[in-house]
Every structure is written in structure tokens, then in C-alpha cells.
Amino acid sequence: MNSSTSPGQRPAAAAITARGLNKAYRLPKGGTLTAVDHLDLTIRAGETYALLGPNGAGKSTTIEMLEGHRKPDSGEVKVLETRPWKAPPSFRARIGIVLQEATDSGELRVSEALRSLASCFPAPRQVDEVIDAVGLGRKGGVRISTLSGGQRRRLDVALGIIGNPEVLFLDEPTTGFDPEARRQFWDLIRQLSSGGTTIVLTTHYLDEAEQLADRIGVINHGRLIAEGSPHDIGGPGLRVPRVRWRDASGLREVVTEQPAALVNSLSDGGATEPAELAVVRPSLEDIYLQLIGAADGAELAAERTQAAPSTSGALR
Amino acid sequence: MSTTFPSSAAREAVRPAWRPSVVRLGLGRIVLEIKLFNRDVLSLVLVLFFPILMMSLFGTVFGDEPEFGADPNGQGGITPAHYYLPGMLALSTILSGFQNLSSYVATERFNGTVKRLAGTPLPAASYFIGKTGQTLYLIVAQTALLLLAATVLFDVPLPREAGQWGLMALLMVLATAAWATVAIAFTALPKSAQSASTLAVLPVLLLSFTSGVYFPFSQLPDWLQSISNFFPLRWTASAFRSVFLPAGFEAVEPGGTYNLPFTFLVLGLWVAAGAVVARLAFKWPPQK
Numbered sequence: 001m002n003s004s005t006s007p008g009q010r011p012a013a014a015a016i017t018a019r020g021l022n023k024a025y026r027l028p029k030g031g032t033l034t035a036v037d038h039l040d041l042t043i044r045a046g047e048t049y050a051l052l053g054p055n056g057a058g059k060s061t062t063i064e065m066l067e068g069h070r071k072p073d074s075g076e077v078k079v080l081e082t083r084p085w086k087a088p089p090s091f092r093a094r095i096g097i098v099l100q101e102a103t104d105s106g107e108l109r110v111s112e113a114l115r116s117l118a119s120c121f122p123a124p125r126q127v128d129e130v131i132d133a134v135g136l137g138r139k140g141g142v143r144i145s146t147l148s149g150g151q152r153r154r155l156d157v158a159l160g161i162i163g164n165p166e167v168l169f170l171d172e173p174t175t176g177f178d179p180e181a182r183r184q185f186w187d188l189i190r191q192l193s194s195g196g197t198t199i200v201l202t203t204h205y206l207d208e209a210e211q212l213a214d215r216i217g218v219i220n221h222g223r224l225i226a227e228g229s230p231h232d233i234g235g236p237g238l239r240v241p242r243v244r245w246r247d248a249s250g251l252r253e254v255v256t257e258q259p260a261a262l263v264n265s266l267s268d269g270g271a272t273e274p275a276e277l278a279v280v281r282p283s284l285e286d287i288y289l290q291l292i293g294a295a296d297g298a299e300l301a302a303e304r305t306q307a308a309p310s311t312s313g314a315l316r
Numbered sequence: 317m318s319t320t321f322p323s324s325a326a327r328e329a330v331r332p333a334w335r336p337s338v339v340r341l342g343l344g345r346i347v348l349e350i351k352l353f354n355r356d357v358l359s360l361v362l363v364l365f366f367p368i369l370m371m372s373l374f375g376t377v378f379g380d381e382p383e384f385g386a387d388p389n390g391q392g393g394i395t396p397a398h399y400y401l402p403g404m405l406a407l408s409t410i411l412s413g414f415q416n417l418s419s420y421v422a423t424e425r426f427n428g429t430v431k432r433l434a435g436t437p438l439p440a441a442s443y444f445i446g447k448t449g450q451t452l453y454l455i456v457a458q459t460a461l462l463l464l465a466a467t468v469l470f471d472v473p474l475p476r477e478a479g480q481w482g483l484m485a486l487l488m489v490l491a492t493a494a495w496a497t498v499a500i501a502f503t504a505l506p507k508s509a510q511s512a513s514t515l516a517v518l519p520v521l522l523l524s525f526t527s528g529v530y531f532p533f534s535q536l537p538d539w540l541q542s543i544s545n546f547f548p549l550r551w552t553a554s555a556f557r558s559v560f561l562p563a564g565f566e567a568v569e570p571g572g573t574y575n576l577p578f579t580f581l582v583l584g585l586w587v588a589a590g591a592v593v594a595r596l597a598f599k600w601p602p603q604k
Contacts, residue, residue: 067435069601089437090334097435102428107355112348119344120438122330163436 016043021075035061037222050209053219059202096165106145121163170201245274345446367404397470402556403529412454413495422512434601497590504597551579
């Protein structure tokens, strides 16, 4: 072993890089649809990275090109220093994929499906351990077709991690989960992450991205329009606090860098209480909607910000 | 979800030269595929037991008098069940090789099975070994059950020479293989899982009526015979009759002969052409 490259001291290497990635689809009635447009992406080893974007923005196409399920038209993709398209089985042994939707293997039992898939990998996880970890503890002997939607999705996750992957791809993993199931799922992802797994997920839920992701990338029209941690994505310009209150003319909102000063003057130094007073920092959802809106035109952005106040949650 | 993963800490790097064993995984797939088939009640009835049902139906409807192919004196005839047995064996090759395989593979293209498997180190070859094993299981079970039903329920005499059994086995495998390669190519056509299972039934339905399975082939109009001559089923049915029917029955075949060499030529061409088209049409990983 070369003494100068001890693994502990190496700076976190990139698990995934994409440079100038392009993908267009031919439409049935002629013409093409650009799904991914000169996309650059770097995801570090051990990082949890969330891809956000509206429907049809190119999230799934991007993740499928990273998985090797789709061939890029042009550009360079490297996952674990390997080009994923037509990569050798040793590459497939190092990644795990949770598909967006699957209804396969209904007649198999949960443990049979996992055991069968485990046999494809050189060093799989224990089947029973994985069944427990995804919360299907008592369902091992049950036919897959009898699982509920949420249980089926947990099985999909189990099938994705059975090979003990270094990189795990999850395409909208918690769609259709109830709040409790989503929290349990988040715990599972955190455990996988703390075990060193690089995690790439697409989601429509901003609270999910906020909870899980070290970094978020926002895709719109096939381009990466913003990237950063949940706490600084979009830059300080989008994070200016707003002061809201009600007066005789109705609901008021002022965007200001000095909210305390404004509140102080509104309340005459604390002497009066303005109705419905609130100081609001833009939530991730506010920022996301502004980012998407900015890409689609400034007017629309203002409209959407009005329509979606500060609570974070699912996008409508 | 409270347990942790001890094994993730113990992860070892996978060597770039690592290759999964095509044969070991293929054998595993065979076991799984057979398990899946046996749990699929609809396939059991529509594929595995269908030829037996049809033979029993003919045997019951037409009675058990040896009057098929009898001369004017009423001599030398065979029972309806005896006459239909070769046709039912031929039918089972297209049912197992084409209908069952193509609807399974097409469904698996749409429900995520192929995509999931293509995302793992499982080689495409192992997937097809699994399918081959399932199909072999099917034709062996189907043939055994059919012959058993024929001899026990309808007293149909079975061949006595080893050569005839060998010919039967060879025909069974070759005809099923021809249909199986076509089935794989065929799965590229349907645009949804539902149209896949419907489309898979169509060729079986049409060809079984035009290939001398249900009616004597020579009773068909010439143009229909010419079309059916392009497909393996007509030749397979004819060749199975050469195994099971008494001497003299070849007189009603076109040209008064079973023409076995030509049968093998047609089957061989279909296997080869089907394999080429299947190779081109089936994408692993699947592409939309």
C-alpha cells in the first residue's frame, strides 16, 4: 500500500460527476424534447444530495443517466469513477437503485424477492436484517401483492440496499407515505448515510430535502439553476426576512433587512401591538418557489410567493 | 426501523474484475421462475392444462369410436383423442414457447422487473437462462401430463420405439425454441402490459386453426395452406403425427408425406432468425 495515500487523509472524493450532460427525447409527433440541458453536477462521497424540481424538469432522466439506465446524448458522467452506461457488473454491485414505481414480483414472498436479489451481489446485507431495518419485520413470509402501498415502497427501499451499495439512488422514495412512515424512512436514510453511503434522491417534498440533504440541487428545464445546503441555497438575497401585520388597509408585508427596527417603529417601541404581527424568514419552499419562478419569469414568481405562504411542506 | 446496519461498516471494495456467475445466478432464476409460474393460476389453466382440456373436449364430443381416418369398411380408424394428441403436443409448443413466454417477458418489461434486475449485477444471460428453464419445465410437464392423460383416460397407444421418443423430444425442444426466440422479439412490440397479454394470444389463436391442429391440414384452402407453411406450427403438428399416427395416415398430408427433413429446416431457420431479431429487439437495460 502506498503510504502517501492513506484513505483517512484524502479529501472527500467526488462519488459522482457530470459535465455537460445532455439528453433529448424524440416526440411521437416529430420534434424533440430537451430533458437535460448541459447539466453539471458534483456529488461528494458520503454526501446526501437531493435533486428538486417541478414535474418534467429532468430529475428522473438525470438520475437514470447516473444509474446507467439511460444513455446520455452527450457529456461525461462518472459514478464511482465509472461510466454508468453499459458498465461492468462490478459497478452494478456498488450501487443500489430504488425505482420510482414498481409493481413487480407480486407472487413472491418478501424474503424470497430479497434473497433472490441478494444472490446477485458479491457481499450483500443479511436479508432478515434488511427486512427489520425497513420496518417490514413481520412481513418476511408475506406475498408482495398483499402489501400496502407504504409497505411496498419500503420493500423497494429494501431491494435497493440489499447489495450494501456505496451509492444509493432513490427516485421519489416517499411518494404516498403517511407522515409517520416518512419519518421512519428518514431515520433509515440517516442511518445509511451515517454508515458512509452516498445518497442521491429526487423528491417533491421540501421538508424531506431539508431534513435529509447535505446539499440540494434545483433543476428546471433540464438545467441546474441553484445548488447549496438547505440553509444557504439561493443565496442571502432570497432569505431577507419579511414582517407581516394587519392594519386598517389590510394585510401588509414588508421585506426588510432590519425586521427588529421595523417592528420597533410599528409598535411605537412596544407601546402598541400590531394585529397579526409576524416576522417570517423565507422557508425552503419560499426560496424554492422563487428560484423556479425566477427561471419561469419574475411575474409568475411574485404570484406564486403570494399563493404559497411560509409553511414548508409538499409542493402543490 | 430502529436497527442499524453493522455490515455497512464492514464494506469491502468490489474488485473491478469481479464477475457474477452466469450459470449459478441462472439456476437461481430457474427455481424462482418455476415457483412464480406455479403460483400463477391463470397460466396454469390457460397454458399448462389447456392442451389436455382441449384433447378431453374432443375425446368427449366426438366419442371414443375408432372412426377417424377409417376406410369405407370402417377398418383402420383411430379414436378422436388419438387423432388429436399430436396436434395438442404441437399446440403446447406455441403455448409454452410463445404465449406464456412473451406475455411474461412483456409484463416484466412494464412492471419494473427487467429494469430492477438490469440495475443489479445480474447478467442478462442469467435472466434468459431462468426463462429457458421455466419454459423447459413447462413443456416437460405439459408433455408428460398430456401423454399420461391420453393413455390413461383415452387408451391412446404410445410409441414403442426409442427413436420415436427421441424424435418427439427433439421436435418438442426445437419447436419451443423457435417460438421462444420469436416471443422475445415480439415483446418489443406492445406499448402496455395489457396489450402485451392480449397480443400474445392472437398468433396462437389464428395459427392453431390454420395449421392442422384442430382440422386436418389438407382440408384448408390452398392459399391458407401456403400461408401456414411459413410458420413452424403446421410442420410441428405434421411431424408429431408421424410419431403417433399409424402407417398410412401420411396419405392425407400435402404431397402424401410428413416431410420431416423440411420440418427441421423450417424449425432451424426460425430458431436462427428469431434469435437474431430477439438479440436486436430486447434491450438490457430497457429503453423507453
